[in-house]
Amino acid sequence: MTPAAFLSDHTFVMVTAGTTVIGGVAGALGSFAYLRRQSLVSDVISHAALPGTLLAFLLLTALGRDGRTMLGLLIGATVTGTVAVIAANAITRHSRVAIDTAMALVLSTLFGLGMLLMQHIQRRPLPGKGDIQDYLFGNASTITRADLTVSLAVGTLTVGVVAVFWKEFAVATFDRDLAGLLGFHHRILDPLIFGAIAVATVIGLKAVGLVLMVAFVVTPPAAARQWTRTLPGMVIVSALIGAGASALGAYLSIVLGPVPTGPVIVLVLFLVFIVSLLLSPRSIVLAAYRRRRSPALP
Amino acid sequence: MIFIVSTFLLALVTAVACALPGVFVVLRKSSMLVDGISHAVFPGIVVGYLFTHDLHSPWLILGAALAGLLVVAGAEWLRTTGLLSGDAPQGLIFPALFALGVILVTSRMSNVHLDTHVVLVGDLNLASFDRLTVGGVDIGPSHLYVMLVVLTLNAAFLAALLPPLTAATFDPAHARTLGIPVTGLGLAFMFLVSVTITAAFHAAGALLVIALVVAPAATAHLFTTRLASLIGWTVAIALLGAGAGFWLAFASDTATSAMMAVIYGALFLIVLVATRRGSRRHRLR
Numbered sequence: 001m002t003p004a005a006f007l008s009d010h011t012f013v014m015v016t017a018g019t020t021v022i023g024g025v026a027g028a029l030g031s032f033a034y035l036r037r038q039s040l041v042s043d044v045i046s047h048a049a050l051p052g053t054l055l056a057f058l059l060l061t062a063l064g065r066d067g068r069t070m071l072g073l074l075i076g077a078t079v080t081g082t083v084a085v086i087a088a089n090a091i092t093r094h095s096r097v098a099i100d101t102a103m104a105l106v107l108s109t110l111f112g113l114g115m116l117l118m119q120h121i122q123r124r125p126l127p128g129k130g131d132i133q134d135y136l137f138g139n140a141s142t143i144t145r146a147d148l149t150v151s152l153a154v155g156t157l158t159v160g161v162v163a164v165f166w167k168e169f170a171v172a173t174f175d176r177d178l179a180g181l182l183g184f185h186h187r188i189l190d191p192l193i194f195g196a197i198a199v200a201t202v203i204g205l206k207a208v209g210l211v212l213m214v215a216f217v218v219t220p221p222a223a224a225r226q227w228t229r230t231l232p233g234m235v236i237v238s239a240l241i242g243a244g245a246s247a248l249g250a251y252l253s254i255v256l257g258p259v260p261t262g263p264v265i266v267l268v269l270f271l272v273f274i275v276s277l278l279l280s281p282r283s284i285v286l287a288a289y290r291r292r293r294s295p296a297l298p
Numbered sequence: 299m300i301f302i303v304s305t306f307l308l309a310l311v312t313a314v315a316c317a318l319p320g321v322f323v324v325l326r327k328s329s330m331l332v333d334g335i336s337h338a339v340f341p342g343i344v345v346g347y348l349f350t351h352d353l354h355s356p357w358l359i360l361g362a363a364l365a366g367l368l369v370v371a372g373a374e375w376l377r378t379t380g381l382l383s384g385d386a387p388q389g390l391i392f393p394a395l396f397a398l399g400v401i402l403v404t405s406r407m408s409n410v411h412l413d414t415h416v417v418l419v420g421d422l423n424l425a426s427f428d429r430l431t432v433g434g435v436d437i438g439p440s441h442l443y444v445m446l447v448v449l450t451l452n453a454a455f456l457a458a459l460l461p462p463l464t465a466a467t468f469d470p471a472h473a474r475t476l477g478i479p480v481t482g483l484g485l486a487f488m489f490l491v492s493v494t495i496t497a498a499f500h501a502a503g504a505l506l507v508i509a510l511v512v513a514p515a516a517t518a519h520l521f522t523t524r525l526a527s528l529i530g531w532t533v534a535i536a537l538l539g540a541g542a543g544f545w546l547a548f549a550s551d552t553a554t555s556a557m558m559a560v561i562y563g564a565l566f567l568i569v570l571v572a573t574r575r576g577s578r579r580h581r582l583r
Binding site: 034035036037038039040042043047091094095096097098100101102103104105106107108109110111112113115116119136137211212214215218219221222225226258259260262263264266267269270273277282 | 324327328329330331332333337379381382383384385386388389390391393394396397398400401404405505506508509512513516519520552553555556557558559560562563564566570573574
């Protein structure tokens with residue numbers, strides 16, 4: 001397929017532009033989850049987003065609006081996603097349960113709740129209720145111009161908030177105690193940071209689905225970290241990797257025939273990560289070579 | 299055997315089979331690794347199904363469990379490179395494997411009957427339909443016996459290797475000096491977890507099986523510290539949560555696995571609040 005033919009097809013352009021925005025936003029904001037050493041909160045958020053989107057759907061249809069508008073989905077999912085992460089962190093503070101177990105508990109409970117809600121919705125004659133499959137796997141070819149505008153606006157807004165609170169975010173990410181000493185309120189900062197990570201995760205819910213969004217948040221920062229050692233560098237490289245891999249993945253999924261877009265992007269991201277691990281200046285290959293040159297002390 | 303009773307038994311056996319290794323999953327802080335395994339099992343099942351065309355085949359369960367082990371070994375390898383921080387190593391491999399599974403299902407197998415919904419969400423009643431008959435007598439769903447075998451395997455593994463597993467869990471460095479193969483033992487244990495998760499997906503679904511593994515042990519861990527009582531309470535909570543979840547789902551005609559996950563979460567919350575109250579009163583005295 002020639003690039004001209006590709007660009008003249010509305011759906012192809014929407015899929016590529018939409019996933020590129022998703023990849024860029026998730027990559028940039030995912031850096032904060034990575035640097036907090038809690039990359040997997042994105043997994044908790046994506047599962048907790050299911051009841052959030054469904055509650056938003058029920059509320060919107062009750063008000064007589066379209067239940068599956070992008071903005072409604074995003075707000076509902078961001079709220080439950082943020083609440084889930086805060087709940088998991090609260091459980092570890094108030095008991096001897098470790099953070100990974102608390103995350104697993106919150107994730108499974110909220111996802112279970114989402115499935116019960118889904119069943120409830122399925123049994124009612126509501127317009128555009130969709131199937132559980134739509135939420136689990138998403139569908140990139142359903143991205144509309146309005147969806148793209150909303151994702152772009154929400155993404156820009158969230159990245160803007162991060163830019164405004166850059167200093168606070170940086171200190172809270174690297175040294176929580178120092179942030180407290182400096183008088184930053186964790187009660188305000190934590191929800192902001194987790195909310196930003198939640199936006200990064202749920203922005204791709206409709207196109208990529210909740211099971212695979214975790215890769216969009218975890219993989220770009222892990223790859224970017226191999227090439228850079230500063231926070232601004234990390235956020236920028238991670239955003240570029242996310243956006244670039246998404247654009248390439250979207251293109252490949254269209255050119256290679258009917259293959260779902262989200263999974264192809266995830267595989268491209270994984271490949272970028274592996275290449276970064278092997279070829280970056282900190283690379284394992286180089287390290288092994290150096291070790292052979294000068295054997296480490298026993 | 300009456301259908302509803304045998305399905306109830308299947309729910310209880312599945313819950314206990316998952317909860318038993320869950321004790322050490324929680325103690326070893328591998329709960330989110332279980333989430334990774336349960337996602338990776340999906341492509342394992344897809345590939346296994348391509349070969350066996352039978353979702354109940356033991357070969358399919360073993361093959362899928364190997365995919366789960368790939369996540370464990372991969373995360374361990376990524377961790378030892380020292381190039382990644384936090385829990386990122388656990389979150390990098392399973393999405394790639396899951397993506398592979400989705401691509402396989404949508405492209406190669408579009409003409410093969412594999413209901414992704416059943417694999418991901420699970421259906422206890424469907425799992426109960428395949429009956430085992432001995433001499434013309436219906437002795438319950440064949441999957442009940444698969445889960446009984448898994449339960450026996452888990453119990454036998456824990457009974458035989460409890461002391462070294464405990465040592466390797468609480469003090470790996472000390473365990474190493476005692477000559478316990480800590481890494482090998484950990485991998486063997488996680489393989490067993492992987493087998494359990496794969497076998498349980500019929501009843502619980504690949505996405506909610508993590509609740510069956512983690513929740514009972516986490517709840518018991520809130521109020522017990524001794525290993526023996528932790529194991530005992532974990533089994534008790536698994537039976538209570540699965541039992542209550544099953545009948546509530548039956549009464550309200552909803553998905554059993556989802557209801558069980560919600561009941562488990564509610565049980566944890568109740569015990570958390572109760573123990574917090576108790577400890578505060580204790581401190582005041």
